[in-house]
Amino acid sequence: MRISECHGPAIAAGVCAALVLSLTAGVAAAEPSGHRDTARQVLGANDGWGSYGTGTTGGAAADAEHVYTVTTWAEFKSALADGGSAPKIIKVKGVIDAVSEGCEAFAANGYDFQQYLADYDPAVWGLDTPVSGEQEDLRAASAANQSQAVKASVPANTTIIGVGRNAGFKGASLQITRVDNVIIRNLTFESPVDCFPQWDPTDGSTGNWNSEYDSAVVYGSTHVWLDHNTFTDGEHPDSAAPEYFGVLYQQHDGELDIVRGADYVTASWNVFADHDKTILIGNSDSESTAVGDRGHLKVTFHHNLFSNLIERAPRVRFGQVDSYNNHFVAGPGYSYTFGIGKESQLVAQHNAFTLPDGVSPAKVLKKWSEAPVTADGNHVNGKPVDLIAVHNAEIPGETLQRDAGWTPTLRTKVDPPKAIPAIVGQHAGAGRLR
Structure with missing residues (x-):
């Protein structure tokens, strides 16, 4: 299928309009016998929670009319929309920029950031009342423009896979919302930059800048496999961000969120790099949210590299996370790795941690709510460490209870933790599919 074609004089002149979608049918048939088509790979049996029940096959069953190669954001969004929930494979070639026109393209007429700063300076506005008024309304309108532009809804039964070693997205936010059976592989995600963060003077004792847009959000969806991807802040690290009102002008949210009753997710062989609030599983302690989250949020993480992390790798509420x-x-400013949140049932085993001098293993676990945790067989800087024991010894006000209450059975080969830095360092991330 071609959504646009070359016509008349353009063909005669040898000039052809760019195709919105390029069909790649027939490629697999032309490949040498025995060649494995990674675009049609499915999650293997017993490979984490994503393999539970019906398993995760994505678009492996796609017919020739629903296999696409895309090189622009417009092509990508058109491919997602084409064919509804029929199985589809979308091959991403090169780096697709969702904000190629820059932040200015989203700004509402009359929005002025310098005026925004002047209007809501704590010396003028104070710290007791949420911001309101003309510039806040214009900021919100600008943010709505960006939200519409950078978010892309992924339908059920879809595989999105990068072609080669250098494929991915800049500034995009994939929304995997209330669908089943999605595979995302071999892509580099440069975190979206929120062009219009909101100043909240009531957030904390001194106020904070709050931003939107995760690279990927799994919202109420089931059977999702994220494999061999790289998530990074790329050209816009927090370390290069300015401060306004004495606090960091935060333009990033998370790299991956799994929320609102999502279930049966496996994240394997990914790199999560250079980020602050990395992964959130369950986004609220509120009882209204809890009703939909209890019994869900079953997620497996294995053979991932978390490089220069600060916190939330992940922070967990309610879920059975392996x-x-x-x-x-750990990176500069390291806070914690695992956040133990409300009614969470985290099992953390056979992992490797590299902490700089002066950072205690007691910081690996962070207790936010009363919830037991299983954490054994882990190594810190090459040596076995009982993470719960050292946490309780050094942080007595946050005593953790042992035994998450369940035993993971959906696992592939479990490697010795001492070997994990080398194994993961060699094979995790985009461009390393085998």
Whole structure:
């Protein structure tokens, strides 16, 4: 299928309008016998929670009319919309920029950031009342423009896979919302930059800038496999961001959120790099949210590299989360790795942690709410460490209870934690599909 074609004089002149979607049918048939088509790979049996029940096959069953190669944001969004929930494979070639026109393209007429700063300076506005008024209304309108532009809804039964070693997205936010059976592989995601963060003077004792847009959001969806991707802040690290009103002008949210009753997710062989609030599983303690989250949020993380992380790798509420054979490398400003939240049931085993001098293993676990945790067989800087024991010894006000109350059975080969830094370092991330 071609959504646009070359016509008349353009053909005669040898000039052809760019195709919105390029069909790649027949490629697999032309490949040498025995060649494995990674675009049609499915999640293997027993490979984490994503393999539970019906498993995760994405678009593996796509017919020739629903296999696409895309090189622009417009092509990508058209491919997502074409064919509804029929199985589809979308091959991403090169780096697709969702904000190629820059932040100015989203700004509402009359929005002026310098005026925004002047209007809501704590010395003028104070810290007791949420901001309101003309510039806040214009900021909100600008933010709505960006939201519409950078978010892309992924339908059920879809595989999105990068072609080669250098494929991915800049500034995009994939929304996997209330669908089943999605695969995302071999892509580099440069975190979206929120062009219009909101100043909230009531957030904390001194106020904070709050931003939107995760690279990927799994919202109420089931059977999702994220594999061999790289999530990074790229050209816009928090370390390069300015301060306004004495606090960091935060333009990033998370790299991956799994929320609102999402279930049966496996994240394997990914790199999560250079980020602050990395992964959130369950986004609220509120009882209204809890009703939909209890009994869900079953997620497996294995053989991922978390490099220069600060916190939330992940922070967990409600979910049965299995984290094994991952390598966590603490970065400057490191706060914690695993956040133990409301009614969470985290199992963290056979992982490797690399902490700089002066950072205690007691910081690996952070207790937000009363919830038991299983954490054994882990290594810190190459040596076995009982993470719960050291946490309780050094942070007595946050005593953790042992035994998450369940035993993971959906696991592939479990490697010794001492070998994990080398194994994960060699094979995790985009461009390393085998």
